[in-house]
Amino acid sequence: MGELTVVDxxxxxxxxxxxxxxxxxxxxxxxxxxDEVDRLSNELCVGEFASYVGVDFLDSAWxxxxxMPTHESWRKDGDRLVVCMLTxxxxxxxxxxxxxxxx
Numbered sequence: 038m039g040e041l042t043v044v045d046x047x048x049x050x051x052x053x054x055x056x057x058x059x060x061x062x063x064x065x066x067x068x069x070x071x072d073e074v075d076r077l078s079n080e081l082c083v084g085e086f087a088s089y090v091g092v093d094f095l096d097s098a099w100x101x102x103x104x105m106p107t108h109e110s111w112r113k114d115g116d117r118l119v120v121c122m123l124t125x126x127x128x129x130x131x132x133x134x135x136x137x138x139x140x
Contacts, residue, residue, distance in 0.1 A: 041104075041120070049130035052102070052122035056085035060106065060117045068111045078105040082121035090123070091139035098140045100126040 044050050058081050060074070068074070082103050086094040094101065103121045110116035123135055 046134040049132055051130065052124045053131055053135055054120060055089035055101070055123050055136070056082060056119075056121040058085065058119050058121070060119060062117055064115055068106075068108045071108070074105050074111075078103050078119045081119050085121055086123075089137075090135055091137045098126075099135060100124045 041054070046053065060077055060081070062069075069077075082101055083094050086097070086101060090097055090099065101121055101123050103119055105119050106116040123131070125131055
């Protein structure tokens with residue numbers, strides 16, 4: 038997945054992690070393919086968005102992205118984690134936390 042640098046929400050930042058969740062799959066389950074992992078990851082993040090921000094994603098001023106397991110990390114490391122990150126749709130820095138911002 039790579040590395041994420043943790044910064045205080047009081048400092049300007051590129052993204053804000055709003056959920057870390059595990060895809061539902063048995064440890065020995067075969068990799069379901071890039072498209073399916075992407076679909077499941079997107080679904081998971083959309084589902085977590087409103088409980089963090091306070092409004093549904095489609096009603097929000099924010100966008101989101103995510104890190105998801107790759108074929109290699111799934112197979113080699115048993116990786117099932119999805120890291121959901123709130124982002125600005127215009128790629129501006131985010132000031133402060135957007136938790137419960139209702140924006």
